[in-house]
Amino acid sequence: MVDHGDVASGLSLSPLQEKALEAVLVQLAAKSSAALVLLSTRTGHYISSRGTRHDVDTAGLASLVAADLAASQYITDMVDATESHTMILREGERHTTLIAEAGPSLVLLVVASREVPLGWIRMLVQGASQRMAEITRPAPGRAMPAPAAMVPGGEFADLVGQAIDDLWTE
Amino acid sequence: MYINYTRREITVKVVYYGPALGGKTTNLIQIHDHVSGNQRSELISLKTAEDRTLFFDFLELQLGKIGGLTPRVQLYTVPGQARYEASRRLVLRGADGVVFVGDSQPDRQKENLESWLGMTQHLAGYGIELQGFPVVVQLNKRDLPGAVGVDLFRRTINLNGDTPLFEAVALDCRGVRETLRAIMERVVVRLKREISASAA
Numbered sequence: 001m002v003d004h005g006d007v008a009s010g011l012s013l014s015p016l017q018e019k020a021l022e023a024v025l026v027q028l029a030a031k032s033s034a035a036l037v038l039l040s041t042r043t044g045h046y047i048s049s050r051g052t053r054h055d056v057d058t059a060g061l062a063s064l065v066a067a068d069l070a071a072s073q074y075i076t077d078m079v080d081a082t083e084s085h086t087m088i089l090r091e092g093e094r095h096t097t098l099i100a101e102a103g104p105s106l107v108l109l110v111v112a113s114r115e116v117p118l119g120w121i122r123m124l125v126q127g128a129s130q131r132m133a134e135i136t137r138p139a140p141g142r143a144m145p146a147p148a149a150m151v152p153g154g155e156f157a158d159l160v161g162q163a164i165d166d167l168w169t170e
Numbered sequence: 171m172y173i174n175y176t177r178r179e180i181t182v183k184v185v186y187y188g189p190a191l192g193g194k195t196t197n198l199i200q201i202h203d204h205v206s207g208n209q210r211s212e213l214i215s216l217k218t219a220e221d222r223t224l225f226f227d228f229l230e231l232q233l234g235k236i237g238g239l240t241p242r243v244q245l246y247t248v249p250g251q252a253r254y255e256a257s258r259r260l261v262l263r264g265a266d267g268v269v270f271v272g273d274s275q276p277d278r279q280k281e282n283l284e285s286w287l288g289m290t291q292h293l294a295g296y297g298i299e300l301q302g303f304p305v306v307v308q309l310n311k312r313d314l315p316g317a318v319g320v321d322l323f324r325r326t327i328n329l330n331g332d333t334p335l336f337e338a339v340a341l342d343c344r345g346v347r348e349t350l351r352a353i354m355e356r357v358v359v360r361l362k363r364e365i366s367a368s369a370a
């Protein structure tokens with residue numbers, strides 16, 4: 001079985017990487033006049049989105065987009081063992097929806113009007129995916145910045161436990 | 171795990187795993203119903219017409235700030251029916267912790283064991299050993315007559331003595347919050363350990 005990308009290790013992006021990804025998203029959204037472009041990790045964690053639609057449940061969407069890609073890749077693995085760049089296309093009545101892998105750790109969703117030519121969107125998505133893959137490629141010898149300073153010390157686990165209890169309403 | 175420095179957020183993924191009809195989806199429904207709308211996403215359920223999980227359920231919780239940091243938790247369930255093995259494997263990908271929901275009914279013990287072994291195998295496929303990985307067990311459906319004893323259940327799945335077990339009646343929300351709290355505490359302990367290790 002081929003495994004795609006990061007699994008147990010998780011993903012942490014440096015502020016610089018986040019900025020660079022953001023810039024690619026902004027450009028992609030503008031050039032494709034997309035209603036929505038959304039970036040998620042391969043394990044379904046929402047990163048960022050752009051576009052004219054603001055009423056979407058981004059957390060839920062990110063989980064579905066990642067799952068859709070994972071299922072498609074699993075299907076491909078089962079019937080055709082050669083690895084390939086996965087892009088899922090849906091042509092709706094009013095919108096074209098594209099889901100594409102962007103390097104080993106990211107997934108990209110693009111929702112654009114049917115009036116935008118498919119070839120154009122596809123080309124933009126391919127370009128954006130490639131740049132995102134480059135941005136997130138871990139440079140050899142350069143470890144991810146340690147987020148130690150960000151995580152509160154002391155009784156973090158207790159505090160999180162307390163925070164769960166605080167969520168609860170009867 | 172996903173860390174966003176700019177927004178100072180840490181998102182972790184917890185998967186509810188277990189045999190068919192054990193009550194995994196019921197746990198998420200209860201959590202959804204007991205957390206106010208501004209601290210959670212909508213519940214997404216990819217299910218069959220008979221309300222059986224087909225791919226997964228998904229619910230995200232946003233916890234209150236802790237030291238300037240916002241923890242988010244993504245909760246997933248797997249589909250328990252035997253034929254969805256491949257989907258279970260996919261949902262487990264990237265999990266930071268698992269809740270195993272076992273069924274108390276005496277005639278479901280074989281399914282408990284099979285599901286537990288399947289989970290162990292999938293995790294191993296992702297390079298994760300159960301030892302040291304955040305796992306919490308919930309023994310559900312304690313309300314049913316003839317429910318098996320906790321000790322028998324522990325022996326059935328050969329559960330190590332350190333793994334916490336919560337008795338639950340998910341349908342009445344008994345044990346649901348306790349289970350969630352316990353897994354989150356364990357996930358966070360491991361997270362801190364990993365982060366300090368990477369800082370060293």
Ligand SMILES: Nc1nc2c(ncn2[C@@H]2O[C@H](COP(=O)(O)OP(=O)(O)OP(=O)(O)O)[C@@H](O)[C@H]2O)c(=O)[nH]1
Nearest residue numbers: 190191192193194195196223249250311339340341
């Ligand atoms: N008596 C009793 N029934 C329960 C309890 N928890 C859940 N149920 C019922 O058990 C049935 C299955 O519950 P689900 O939550 O859908 O089970 P699941 O584990 O998600 O099942 P799959 O999606 O097929 O894997 C439902 O009819 C629930 O109402 C419980 O604590 N006691």
Ligand SMILES: [Mg+2]
Nearest residue numbers: 194195222223
């Ligand atoms: Mg279910």
